[in-house]
Amino acid sequence: MTAIMTAPARSAAVEADHLAALESEAVHIIREVIAEFERPVLLFSGGKDSAVLLHLALCAVYPAPLPLPLLHVDTGHNFPEVISYRDRRVLELGLRLHVAAVQDWIDDGRLTERPDGTRNPLQTVPLLDTINEHRFDAVLGGARRDEDRARAKERIVSLRDAFGGWDPRRQRPELWNLYNGRHSAGEHVRVFPLSNWTELDVWRYIARRDIPVPSIYYAHQREVFARDGMWLTAGTWGGPRRGERVVLKSVRYRTVGDTSCTGAVESTAATLEEVLAEVAASRITERGATRADDRLSEAAMEDRKREGYF
């Protein structure tokens, strides 16, 4: 009994600050997934949240190799810096990556290009097709509850029906740290180990663990044009239109998604410390600042999630 009362034991208990607590929670969740599911997969877009999620997954099995592949749904309109970051990480870490390219679905007629050129809503079908094709039964994602009102109602382990749909009114109760991932054939679960993290937590953790992220998260000079109150970057997806003037600005990205709907924020934060200070002082949410897809309606995210979006 007395051995338990030694000094190091107490210091270990005291040293657990909130980031350490979030880290331990996420590692616990990821280990549950690896232990209980036959074919888990980790969604890796190259964004900061998936970079943190990948880091935590590697921690969860350290020093063993990661026993699951990565999956990226590529709209074809991604930032080249992010795609090269994605491929570099996969190579460095010796991981397996599945890419579901929206373009393939458009080419063979399973999807039709939208008149507005944005491909963000088109990601759902390739995601569900790929989950079915590989019979993935657990899909780890980096979504956080602070991102959106509908996500705030999401469970950590969340059942999806055979059509990938989310029914917010039929969610399972989630108690203690016991996660019920049971599902029938054809169903799968989405698992969100970063549920309790905020944008600021993610950046603080990136700083603490020295996790590499794509360069576009830091301020850089970029040709952008204004649309719907956002600074969009020129690209093959169809911008700028006639009358939209391109200007050179110092910007960075707070979120990374499809170039057609991801806006840059004016910023001079070129270092991790500067980004941390900027995020801490920000009075606008990252999605409000940078994502056109969430401005459609009060329940835009809920509607997309019901259809199987991540």
Place this chain on the structure above:
Amino acid sequence: MTSLLRLTTAGSVDDGKSTLVGRLLHDTQSIMTDQLAAVEQATRARGGDLPDLALFTDGLRAEREQGITIDAAYRYFATPTRKFVLADCPGHVQYTRNTVCGASTAELAVILVDARQGLVEQTRRHLAVMAFLRVPHLVLAVNKMDLVNFDEPTFRRIESEFAAAAGALGVPDLVAVPVSALHGDNVAVASRRTQWYRGPTLLEHLEAVPTGRAAVAEPMRFPVQLVLRPRTAEHPDYRGLAGRVASGVLEVGHEVIALPSGGRSTVVGIDTPDGPMSCAAAGQSVTVLLSDEIDVGRGEVLARPEQAPRVVTELDADLCWLADHPLRAGARVLVKHGTRTVRAVVTELTGRLDLRTLRHTAPPAALELNEIGVARIRLAQPLAVDSYATDRHTGGFLVIDAADGNTLAAGLVG
């Protein structure tokens, strides 16, 4: 360095709970300008005037259309010293079900009472659920004080009635705060309209409540999640037990017993990606290295031999029934406890819990949604358990429908 506090809220219909949560978020600058603009726009669209802070937390389409909160939502706010994870549980629809979920992980619960109404039946139920799940810290927020002219006797009357009820249920820590969520009195800012109140504001109290568990005083429990065997050139013989310390402190040099199998060994290392540690406390995810190659895998719990959990094949437990269809004796289910899931039969319903008194009444024929009963459960394989009363972190389990996989009940080992 900032700590983390998990809390939950409970209130009856129209107690102003969503407004209080909105107020906490607003006054800690946790609502961003675009979120506030969206709330203001939605308020105007519904013909309102003051920004309806409830619209900030009611996230689902049906909630906003019906003006009610349906499902538990998680909210995040922070002060310079502490980060808060708030499980915001609706009070009226499936109240017990939602409250139980929020309370299961909470270290603190805020129970709201309308100053004009005082304690109502639902208040007593919420209080009982928090006591039942042994949430360590309770706060009574007497809301809408502005509507009773910040009258001290009104507050004191509600406070003493609630304290008496809480005392009878064995609640260890209770603080009562007079607030007006709508106007912000005593939420984050001390009210000038309650000069008679000397206690902390709600936020001051949330910042002051101790979060750290007295891990050194608890028996150590380490449920094994998975065995890590890299079999790489660098680590050809590595065999680590990955898991999260559920209770107490795990230390290098400790003799441990793995249960239910019974194998004994010694902890020779605690591994993390940051390097080895000499000890790990409750809540920390680590990897344990043992001196012998004993047969330990997922589902085993490591403990010190002199403080071992009970190994049982039959459980007497409180069940909080969360499913629409009732539970009857003879039901075949799955029990998920720690990292082990076993087949089980509910052999007998031996009582029902009266939530107002936390006393057991006569055995019911069936247990309905939101009811709490006592059941005897026979297990197909043994489990190593603690009583929920002695350990919140290892005494809880899920009852799962073996056919459709749904979670049927929250179980508390007796």
